[in-house]
Amino acid sequence: MRKKKPLSLAGKIVVGIVIIVALLWVLFPFYWAFLNSIKKPADTFQPTWIPYLQFTPTWEHWKAELAIPEIRRALINSTLIGVGAASLAVPLGTLAAYALARFRFRRFDNGSLTTWFLSQRVMPPVLFVIPFFLLMRQVGLLDSVFALILLNATFILPFPVIILSQMFRELPLELEDAAMVDGASRFQAFSQIALPLVVPGIVATWIICLAFSWNEFLFALALTSKDAIPMPVIIAGAEHTRGVQFWFVGVRVLLTMLPPTILALLAQRYIVRGLTLGAVKG
């Protein structure tokens, strides 16, 4: 980090103002959602900002929403989709990542293979909506959580491949070499030596994959109709027909976006690496 001269008082004030404005900008929507979720309908349009001091909060809306079977179902579906897709993609991706880091392929060089994995992120998902819809209809997998797990796993697979192959490359080769000289197989060198060393990275990648799958909306909208509906689909567009009920919007929005945001806070150290597909280290 760059060492600059200590700030003057005026400089400190400017820095303080920028931080406060940036934080207000970033955090306001979250607070607004929370505020609405605990306001009584009658208080909704009052410009009051502090619970207990300016208005009496209520947890009624949270209870009411969580009692709705469709919402519970959607929370379960979202969890299954997120955990399922991440748990499929991360092992597959870890193996491929190790291959890219430790082997040199003749037919296709490693650079092209990496680019090929990356290129999966370039494809516009809407291109896949039609074939997936028609194919899933044919095999009877419309409106199934299973289908969404498979699709999400496919589209997040580049993340573990790219991120983890970098982490494997950063490990010293000598450890695995020594083990193999002592008679360990390549697979043992991988599973007993390399793998444990990248566990933090694997966990972080798993979290990032889970968050992305949880947030996925296009395929979920196209392929679910009743039983498999996850949270992002249940909230989309409902209010346009019923009129806006701010208090329920607040609860549903938080139920949907708190799990991925909180999980992502745990993967802090790896987020820059994850979001740039390994190109920039955080």
Added chain:
Amino acid sequence: MSPSTKTTKTTKVSSQDAAGHSTNDNTGLFFILPAVVWILLFTIFPLLYAVFTSFWSFRFGQRNQFIWFDNYQRLFTDQNIRWALFITILFVIITVGVQMLLGFGLALFFNREIKGKNIFRALMTLPLFATPVAVGYLGITLYYESNGPINLFITSLGGTGRPWLSNPTWAPIAVMLIDIWQWTPFVFLVSLAGLQGLPQDLYEAAEVDGGSGWTLFRHITLPLMAPTLWLILLLRVVEAFKVFDIPTSLTLGGPGRATEVYSLFTYRTALRFFDHGYAAVQGFLLLVIVMVIVTLLYGRIRALYEMPR
């Protein structure tokens, strides 16, 4: 690497580990094949199926007639797709432009020792993982015309509230603002990481030579950051072209077609009008557009990364 492992052509793939030791077996394949097969199965196969679909007309969601390239020809006369493309490109240029300026500016600002910087950085990651549909949905209340918080803020400053979601000029701006809220932190976090990796001795040398802040920025920071900035631009442009979630939940593409971005338009062609063949063609057009942009930007990034420092 080591030439001693020249294998006969019968071996499809010969493997050597990175240090140059030959392994002379197909262990590498065992590691990489599952992922490759998985992706092939779930992308190449559907893509081929989409090509097949694109040659058919559909009636009531069923294949009707093989019509060769008729669906492709429709692209040239369709006013609606032209609008969808226009509004999407406008969206990409404005949102990505603002995100780059704001994010990089903020990163330059925070590239110093500030108390609590790590907490600030952590909080900045929150919008990145907030479900986009949920943010759009929350936007309906944020942009609420009478006494919504945004209009309340504007009026408290002495302005007049805007008809954010009901006016065809303001609705696209409302959508863009949410995208800017969500993705500016991305530019910020990545450029901050880039800035902190810059070699400090260059600055010290330049400061000894009496370089001012602007000179340092112009001649050291900017050239060294160029690869990172181009990369951020590439990643953002690709994602921005796919925009779907926010306009779908915030405005349903409306009012009228004011916020009917490309993916939403194609989605509707496919699953509201069940015109699967034409929707497949639209998907391919988007793929081509994105591929062209990626190729151009990627070439630029490659050149920058390979440039001797």
